Amino acid sequence: AQKITQTQPGMFVQEKEAVTLDCTYDTSDPSYGLFWYKQPSSGEMIFLIYQGSYDQQNATEGRYSLNFQKARKSANLVISASQLGDSAMYFCAMSQISYNQGGKLIFGQGTELSVKP
Amino acid sequence: DAGVIQSPRHEVTEMGQEVTLRCKPISGHNSLFWYRQTMMRGLELLIYFNNNVPIDDSGMPEDRFSAKMPNASFSTLKIQPSEPRDSAVYFCASSRGRGNQPQHFGDGTRLSIL
Numbered sequence: 001a002q003k004i005t006q007t008q009p010g011m012f013v014q015e016k017e018a019v020t021l022d023c024t025y026d027t028s029d030p031s032y033g034l035f036w037y038k039q040p041s042s043g044e045m046i047f048l049i050y051q052g053s054y055d056q057q058n059a060t061e062g063r064y065s066l067n068f069q070k071a072r073k074s075a076n077l078v079i080s081a082s083q084l085g086d087s088a089m090y091f092c093a094m095s096q097i098s099y100n101q102g103g104k105l106i107f108g109q110g111t112e113l114s115v116k117p
Numbered sequence: 118d119a120g121v122i123q124s125p126r127h128e129v130t131e132m133g134q135e136v137t138l139r140c141k142p143i144s145g146h147n148s149l150f151w152y153r154q155t156m157m158r159g160l161e162l163l164i165y166f167n168n169n170v171p172i173d174d175s176g177m178p179e180d181r182f183s184a185k186m187p188n189a190s191f192s193t194l195k196i197q198p199s200e201p202r203d204s205a206v207y208f209c210a211s212s213r214g215r216g217n218q219p220q221h222f223g224d225g226t227r228l229s230i231l
Contacts, residue, residue: 033217045208045222052217091160095216103216104150104173107160 002027004092006108013082014116020067021077021111023092033095033103034075036066039110040088048090051075079113087115119143123209123223131231135197138226141190142211150220151184151194152208160208166192167214199230 003026013019025034036048051059051066059066067076079086089110095103122141130136142149150165164174166186174184181200186192196203206227210220 035219037222043206043227044224045210047219047221050217050219104162104165105152105160105220106162109159 002029002032002094002096002106004094004106004108006092006111008111009109010112010114012114012116013079015084016081018078018080019082019113021079021090021092021113023075023077023108025073025075025092025094027073027094027096029096031096034066034068035093035095035105036064036075036077037091037093038086038088039091045091049077082115084115084117087113089113121209121211121221121223123207123226125226126224127227127229129229129231130199132200133198134230135195136199136203136228136230138194138207138209138228140192140194140209140223142192142209143221144190145213146211146221147189147214148212148220149186149192150210150212151192152210152222154206154208154225155204163194201230204228204230 005024032053034051038046049059049061049064049066051068058068063080065078089112091110092108093105095105124139148167151163152160154160163176164184169186184194206225208222208225210222212218212220
């Protein structure tokens with residue numbers, strides 16, 4: 001069965017510094033996708049970044065990058081130059097990639113990030 | 118472009134009442150998902166549809182829950198009869214198929230059953 005583990009319930013980071021949020025996963029499927037979502041206190045779920053299991057390079061989206069280590073089954077999110085608006089809950093999620101069927105997401109328990117001024 | 122639209126945003130009702138949550142996915146997306154978020158269980162998938170057909174409903178907690186997708190632009194999640202333990206935030210999300218496309222979430226419905 002697929003499983004996502006986020007071992008950091010809460011993290012603090014100083015404004016303008018970089019922070020890494022940990023995510024490990026378990027799956028026996030060769031083809032899968034890894035996602036990170038941000039959930040601010042207002043409650044909406046915001047997609048941040050995606051990494052495919054066959055992608056050779058780590059994904060990047062602006063200040064977000066995904067440190068993908070396939071052999072270790074980890075997909076850590078790196079946020080560079082933290083901003084106060086980055087304070088939120090962050091969820092790592094995994095999907096199974098199947099032909100012509102939307103992949104359901106399995107979510108981790110989340111990491112609450114607090115950015116200090 | 119309009120995102121995923123859910124209604125109502127908040128619902129407070131008494132135990133035993135029927136609750137209907139509604140969702141309009143993003144136009145052109147062929148997969149639709151219903152999730153539930155609670156403090157105890159986190160985010161869990163209830164059911165998902167592909168091209169209006171239910172693919173996996175293994176997350177639906179019990180027979181009191183049902184979901185339909187009569188067309189590509191509308192889905193409902195119904196709870197009948199509702200119980201206090203159904204109190205949660207219910208999210209609808211949509212995506213283009215295959216699982217390598219991001220799911221875009223609605224703002225959620227905060228449901229409270231008294």
